[in-house]
Amino acid sequence: xxxxxxxxxxxxxxxxxxxxxxxxxxxxxxxxxxxxxxxxxxxxxxxxxxxxxxxxxxxxxxxxxxxxxxxxxxxxxxxxxxxxxxxxxxxxxxxxxxxxxxxxxxxxxxxxxxxxxxx
Amino acid sequence: xxxxxxxxxxxxxxxxxxxxxxxxxxxxxxxxxxxxxxxxxxxxxxxxxxxxxxxxxxxxxxxxxxxxxxxxxxxxxxxxxxxxxxxxxxxxxxxxxxxxxxxxxxxxxxxxxxxxxxxxxxxxxxxxxxxxxxxxxxxxxxxxxxxxxxxxxxxxxxxxxxxxxxxxxxxxxxxxxxxxxxxxxxxxxxxxxxxxxxxxxxxxxxxxxxxxxxxxxxxxxxxxxxxxxxxxxxxxxxxxxxxxxxxxxxxxxxxxxxxxxxxxxxxxxxxxxxxxxxxxxxxxxxxxxxxx
Numbered sequence: 385x386x387x388x389x390x391x392x393x394x395x396x397x398x399x400x401x402x403x404x405x406x407x408x409x410x411x412x413x414x415x416x417x418x419x420x421x422x423x424x425x426x427x428x429x430x431x432x433x434x435x436x437x438x439x440x441x442x443x444x445x446x447x448x449x450x451x452x453x454x455x456x457x458x459x460x461x462x463x464x465x466x467x468x469x470x471x472x473x474x475x476x477x478x479x480x481x482x483x484x485x486x487x488x489x490x491x492x493x494x495x496x497x498x499x500x501x502x503x
Numbered sequence: 504x505x506x507x508x509x510x511x512x513x514x515x516x517x518x519x520x521x522x523x524x525x526x527x528x529x530x531x532x533x534x535x536x537x538x539x540x541x542x543x544x545x546x547x548x549x550x551x552x553x554x555x556x557x558x559x560x561x562x563x564x565x566x567x568x569x570x571x572x573x574x575x576x577x578x579x580x581x582x583x584x585x586x587x588x589x590x591x592x593x594x595x596x597x598x599x600x601x602x603x604x605x606x607x608x609x610x611x612x613x614x615x616x617x618x619x620x621x622x623x624x625x626x627x628x629x630x631x632x633x634x635x636x637x638x639x640x641x642x643x644x645x646x647x648x649x650x651x652x653x654x655x656x657x658x659x660x661x662x663x664x665x666x667x668x669x670x671x672x673x674x675x676x677x678x679x680x681x682x683x684x685x686x687x688x689x690x691x692x693x694x695x696x697x698x699x700x701x702x703x704x705x706x707x708x709x710x711x712x713x714x715x716x717x718x719x720x721x722x723x724x725x726x727x728x729x730x731x732x733x734x735x736x737x738x739x740x741x742x743x744x745x746x747x748x749x750x751x752x753x754x755x756x757x758x759x760x761x762x763x764x765x766x767x768x769x770x771x772x773x774x775x776x777x778x779x780x781x782x783x784x785x786x787x788x789x790x791x792x793x794x795x
Contacts, residue, residue, distance in 0.1 A: 451645055452642035452643070452645050453560075453561065453638050453639070453641065453645075454642075455635070455639075458729075459729055459734075459737060459743060459744070459745070460718075460729070460745050461708075462704035462707050462708045462714070462747065463708050466560045466635060466638055468560065468561045468562045468638075469642070469645065471562055475708065476708070476709075476710050477708075478707060478713070478714050478717065480717065481717070481718075486729055488729060490510075491510070491639050491642055493506055494506060
């Protein structure tokens with residue numbers, strides 16, 4: 385029995401520490417964030433390349449104007465969002481180093497690919 | 504078509520992994536009948552959860568507005584991650600002390616509580632990814648000429664998923680039980696770590712926590728996580744070709760804690776006779792010799 389409690393205590397402290405880190409970070413204030421628009425149409429992104437400022441947070445508004453749902457996904461940008469046909473969603477992207485970041489439509493993997501270029 | 508099939512298989516593989524491993528494990532238990540009820544109950548609950556999530560994603564049921572769905576998915580990821588770890592250690596303990604447990608009433612209650620834990624793990628594993636499959640298939644049905652393809656993709660995708668399940672059951676028969684269980688543990692712990700990484704990345708995306716440094720390095724030339732194989736490895740291990748620092752730290756902390764727990768649980772297994780699990784005497788410190 386004792387070993388069970390010890391096991392749980394270690395696990396609990398891990399999650400507690402994690403929760404503290406979350407709360408601490410949440411206190412950081414949000415500033416004015418530029419907005420960029422992106423249209424998805426059944427596996428086609430418009431524009432396929434978006435230029436954004438580096439070192440600054442940006443927001444991207446994705447409108448799904450296609451007839452099918454899409455999933456805006458990017459491991460480079462840590463994003464994953466399902467958007468139904470005719471739906472809209474805005475994602476916030478944290479300050480990036482200059483460089484290229486890929487995103488794709490997970491439901492139209494072959495054609496739905498685009499890039500975010502931070503300069 | 505092949506692409507759609509791959510997506511259906513990939514999305515259901517996680518659920519199949521959890522359900523398949525638990526199924527094989529339960530088969531080896533004398534109380535399999537009870538466990539199976541909870542296992543299939545979890546699958547049913549997961550299917551229900553998937554359907555509700557899919558309706559919310561499609562905007563048909565808009566009970567969760569704005570980022571509500573994101574926070575809900577985040578909670579599912581983190582809870583599933585913690586529960587899978589707990590499940591692995593519970594399976595270890597349960598396997599070891601089962602015969603002794605049967606004789607103790609108190610332990611029987613504890614076991615009932617853990618069956619519910621099993622049900623929740625299964626429901627979350629099934630519900631989480633299946634919701635996206637439902638939305639995806641819905642989209643496929645909405646495409647031109649997609650209706651004709653839909654039943655084919657559905658049947659073949661499910662067949663591929665059940666092949667995964669069947670393979671796991673064969674593995675439990677062909678491999679020695681010890682080896683199968685060891686491999687299962689590693690797969691489940693990897694999956695829990697991957698869920699933790701996805702959860703932290705969701706927190707970063709929701710701007711709750713900072714990424715710290717992003718990206719720390721770039722290994723997309725070696726293995727690209729946006730590709731098919733890399734993407735699969737990413738969703739089952741937490742691999743990232745351009746990881747941010749915070750998820751990286753979280754994954755490192757996760758594996759340190761898991762290794763410590765494994766080490767501890769391994770030591771407890773090595774000396775079971777010298778340290779009885781339940782106090783046989785109401786007074787601490789009384790000698791318990793000769794009670795084996």
